[in-house]
Amino acid sequence: MREIEKIGIVGSGTMGAGVAQLMIQNGYTTIMYDIDMETVGRAQSAIESRLDRFVEKKRISTVEVKTMKDHLKTTANLSDFHDCQLVIEASPENLDIKRAIFKRLEEVCSEKTILATNTSSLSITEISGQIQTPKRVAGFHFFNPAPVMPLVEVIHGLKTDAETVNTLVVFAQKIGKSPVVCKDTPGFIVNRVARPFYGEALKIMNEQVATVEQIDRIMKKAGNFKMGPFELQDLIGIDINFAVTKSVHSSFHGETRFRPHYVQERMVQAGSLGRKTKGGFFSYDT
Known part of the structure; x- marks a missing residue:
């Protein structure tokens, strides 16, 4: 079982930002990536605004929010994921884009890094088909809004190994989610x-x-x-x-x-x- 301490998020759209927020709320150091710093900066501001509203509603303290904000880093360079134990890709639902991202992640990340995709329906096997280590690639599908919705689908591709799946299942439970493991079929379950x-x-x-x-x-x-x-x-x-x-x-x-x-x-x-x-x-x- 692999220990996860630092997490990379590829994409700062609605889902990427939601997953990043979920991670920092659970105390994980998180790096959120997008194609430029202006784009990822807007997502960071939106996350911080949502956290500030929690303080206004007296759901959490200002000290807790400051700690969460300190856990969130932003980047426009995928190389900054070199020391992450888990990277979650949340880019647009386009196979070519996702394949290119995973090829780049394989170049910059440790061989032990789990590379997960938040795809809603694309084949995990096909996304990982052009990289050298498909055994560490799995689906990790959150539902919108990610900080709130309890279910997470953990999808194993044809070459995903058991350790990768088990690590994601345990990690999902640690962040308060209810994981369900499924095969790499169109649309998965939900x-x-x-x-x-x-x-x-x-x-x-x-x-x-x-x-x-x-x-x-x-x-x-x-x-x-x-x-x-x-x-x-x-x-x-x-x-x-x-x-x-x-x-x-x-x-x-x-x-x-x-x-x-x-x-x-x-x-x-x-x-x-x-x-x-x-x-x-x-x-x-x-």
Whole structure:
């Protein structure tokens, strides 16, 4: 079992920043990377603002928040991950981008560093297929918002070794998560199950059977979901949700039940991506 003390996060978007926040809240020294210091700096400021709100709500003390902030470092150079025991990649859902990142991580990190990907649906085996040490690559899939949602999927690729999987399972438990181990199949568990949740809701809306508001209200009141399918798409990001649907559909060789919906495609083309653009299926002032 490998001891983890220092963690690298590749990507400072919604998920990357959320995972970084989770790590510093649990006392881990964390380095967050993005393509330039301005981008990663904005994410750092957003994390610090969220932590400050915890103080305002008297959930934690100013001393605790200062310690958390001190644990967070930022960089625009992947070489700074050279002494990390765990690196979690949270870049866009693009296979070529992820493969390039993992090839670079293999060059700069120790051979003992676990290289994990937060991909929602891409094959772990395919992501790690071009590096020399695929045994240390695994999926480590958090759900948004990462500091709050309890589930983490630990996915083993074809060549992932048992030590890597076991280390991630134990680590997930240490940071207060509930890990579930699964095979490297399209969509893994949650995103495979969730495709009809979004897909059927989009069909019902498009057929004018019910409005977005009605569908969400029914799913929350009658289905006991915390969020309806449209509110949840806005939170995740319609672009991310659409990319996952396309990936699962492609991986299942065009199986009809996973077919993407053109309404999502048009919204992505229009830049209406949900909360992060202040508008998706609903409008947001902040």
